Amino acid sequence: MSDRAPAIATHSPELEHHFSSLEQQLEASVMGMWVFLITEIMFFGGMFCGYMVYRYQYYSAWVAGSQKMDFRWGTLNTIVLLCSSLTMALAVRSAQLGRRKAIVIFLLITILFGLGFLGIKGIEYHGHWAEHQFPGLNWAWPEANSHLVALFFSFYWAMTGFHALHMVIGVGLVSWIAYQAWKGRYHSAYYTPVEVVGLYWHFVDIIWIYLYPLLYLISHKHISG
């Protein structure tokens, strides 16, 4: 790359004063994002632990609750998110190649997928609310084990809720870099923000990849069987 020149000399406008090269800057940013994602794993890890403990303890209630999930919406959302990861990857690739228009377009599609995911989640949420499946505020459970299934639904709302919150933040971040890309801020030598936001997006996606089987699939066989 062209601008590996000493830092004190004229440096490219993207190079911040305290780094000595763009390479160092990119490495630092990417590492920073990885460390941040580790904290995110720990954040969701707490809930996954609780979920597993109770699932073991109250297996039948977990099955009963899980069967109220509409497995079709869940699957659709998984597909939507996987597609968004693909377009996100393509956006990063376009950034590496310095194709301004392609970055913007791929990012916009990513945003659309993201919003689509949130929309579908909203439909699901509405359904659960309408069926009184919100513990505490709006709860009615005609079958056995009302309080245990409420526990399941507490986890459902908390886990998917925090995931959805991450999606909202993700959509915001992607919109912001899309705007920056549109203004032509990124080129093949400097695309750190695209790469870093991309990492975040994939991470949020991966969290869903765990939520989907745990909430929707794991007891699905019981419906047919």
Next chain:
Amino acid sequence: MFDLPLWPPRASTTAGSVDALFIFLLTLCGFMALAIFTMIIVFAIRYRRRPGHQAEQIEGSNALEFTWTFIPLGIFLCIFVWGAYIYFQERTPPRGAAEVYTVAKQWMWKFQHVEGHREINELHVPVGRDVRMIMTSQDVIHSFYVPAFRIKQDVLPGRYTVAWFHATKAGTYHLFCAEYCGTMHSGMIGDVVVMEPAQYEAWLSGGAALGSLANTGQGIFQSLGCSTCHRFDTQGRGPNLVGVFGRPVLLEDGRTVIADENYIRESILIPAAKVVSGFKPIMPTFQGIVSEEQLNALVAYVKSLNPPPAGAAGTPNLKPPTSQPETNR
């Protein structure tokens, strides 16, 4: 105002063993601390900065590092083993202990003796007898703490926890709630009155004649309709409860659990959590219907349906209302 005790009274078998370890640790750690402080002071004076004195550079020494890694580790492991041994005893109630059911609530202690006596913030026990506390909380977490016995056990809502002691000296001792439980946490205190056996018998016979706890439980068992499903033959819709307590139970999902007090309790409050193999989960939950005290009575009753283990004391053996069952499920 000017009494200044420096050591708590020692009134149980546990107290002696805890104190022994404590004194050992005081000696050991006192010695270590003294050794380190002496070294620091000696070095600080001997090598103080002064004209003509130069620091002598030393890199380090692997031999020393390994010494002060592994010797402390060895000592630590000894402390661990000793501490764990005491804990193991504290957590393993001897068979045949007398039982006291305890309900903690903001901010009082309620005790139910199996003989039927009930007390609040005061617990009478005899000298020289193992006593097992079966405790639960009605609201938040509390902790049953008798310093003179050196025992403490948190009391949780939604389950039983157990503590036991063997009092050795008559007297009145503090009972504290040791887990912060809201406004009057520091007011949730009481007395443990340890009595000589004869006096204790007198106290027992002087109490209200409510009938034993298991008797009370039997009444509840009938009035709540438990007996419609749990019959003492094989015809009931629910399992026959005779001989269940303390035995392994095979569950519908293939697991096996021991039917201890917590299992009985959970079977009543959350029947579907552990469904007995061969039965349908039709038993309704009694959560919110039975109070903690009634629950204790029910548990005491179910336990009383067992023939007493050898040497058991305290739990009177009630005969089931019908004749002995032919088969034991």
Next chain:
Amino acid sequence: MSMATLTAPSAERENYLNQEYGIRSWLLTTDHKRIALLYLLSITFFFFIGGFFALLIRLELLTPAGDLLQADTYNKMFTMHGQVMVFFFLIPAVPAVLGNFLIPIMIGAKDLAFPRINLLSWYLFIIGGLFMLYTILTGGVDTGWTFYTPLSTQFLDTHVVAAALAIFIAGFSSILTGLNFIVTVHRMRAPGMTWSRLPLFVWSNYATSIIQVLGTPVLAITLMLVALERIFKLGIFNPQMGGDPLLFQHLFWFYSHPAVYIMILPGMGVVSEVVTCFSRKRIFGYKFMALAVIAIAVLGFLVWAHHMFAAGISLYAAMIFSLLSYFVAVPSAIKVFNWTTTMYKGSISYMTPMLYAFGFIGLFTMGGLTGLFVAALGIDVHVTDTYFVVAHFHYIMVGGMVMAYLGGIHFWWPKISGRMYPEAWGKLAALIIFIGFNLTFFPQFVLGYLGMPRRYWQYSPEFQVLNVLSTAGATILAVGYLLPMVYLLWSMRYGKVANENPWNAAGLEWMTASPPPTFNFDQTPTVTWEAYNYDELKEVPVER
């Protein structure tokens, strides 16, 4: 702040303090040194709030009856004392002030890897702090700093959510600081500054950062779940829904045990710097010292349930956690022995920072040794939730960490402010604090073994004498803490001007001007020497 104007005689060369003036230049700065000073001001503020609560606690406990405060008020006092001291003072104390200021300089970098995120950390801290102040001013919270459920979720109608949010936000500040340090240490070291040449202060802050990054998110989600349970009536920890009250404790201590190492490791780093400097010696066993802090950080994650020995966990779980607690104590022992041996055949001067280091080693050892008591299962059952534990952790956190923090502030004060503090006053304050501290907290060991439970608003009369001693000690302690406040402020204007390296100490931070220029070094240094090269530094007469 006017700090800049205070410390900068007009003809001085440009440094980070006089480079720009005005409130804006401080509030919008991305200079790690200025951010460190922002932290210094904010945590000092919170320390006095926490200390004020401590004084009220001690005053109430002067008599057995609950007479000075209402029961609820007392409960709020120790709750907010613990929360403020832990989350708004001690956790940020050394890392966010001294670490922020020194780490880039010590490794020869111009700044931390993410200067704007560093500023964001401070703002998050302040927002969290404002939530805490809101909580305090609108009636407080009385959960205990541990937030145990179901008390906190269902039985209290105080500002639990606001307090949880305050700590949640401050937690993110802590996470981002840790993240910044990790990336900085990995990516920003000057040429020649290899891992084996890092000062131990950097090592210990690096280890601290690992804990902050891995542990704090778990606390964050745990407190969020408590908040959700209160706001939306979800029931993750609700026993009536079959929720397990112990789940909360596991999650809480999964963070909060490692957090106690967040509160001691940076102090250990300070002590390593100070002891070497005032013994004029290389640190004894550098490699083991560095390994030990990493070992503490890693093993520290495996012992959390030792706070739950009487809580109703299974017998075997308790045994495993007790065993692991003894393993995590070993690296601490290594550190104590190495500091002691570093002094052997040194040339020791008793300057104020060294007095604090002595205090640290002594009191940390006592706190740590009593940690061995409480880690012993049989003994913990008796002393858990009594004043024995209160004494244990104050010995480490106040006797250890606060001493280390004050020692560090004195040690680097010439670098930070460009002025010397008054040495005689410094020594006097250190002595008062040491005496006051022991008088406050030693009686609490006795109280604890006697069986006085903690968080008690009123207590049995036979405990009174010891409590009176403790309260007397706390007043002495208060004087001891006020003194440095006064003379350090005084020294910013009237102190003797410090040269580049007043202690003739080793380390890159002493090779740049005092106070340092905005980018720390005029030229990026190239390191060719090992850490603590006191063999190569000529001894010069100490300045007074």
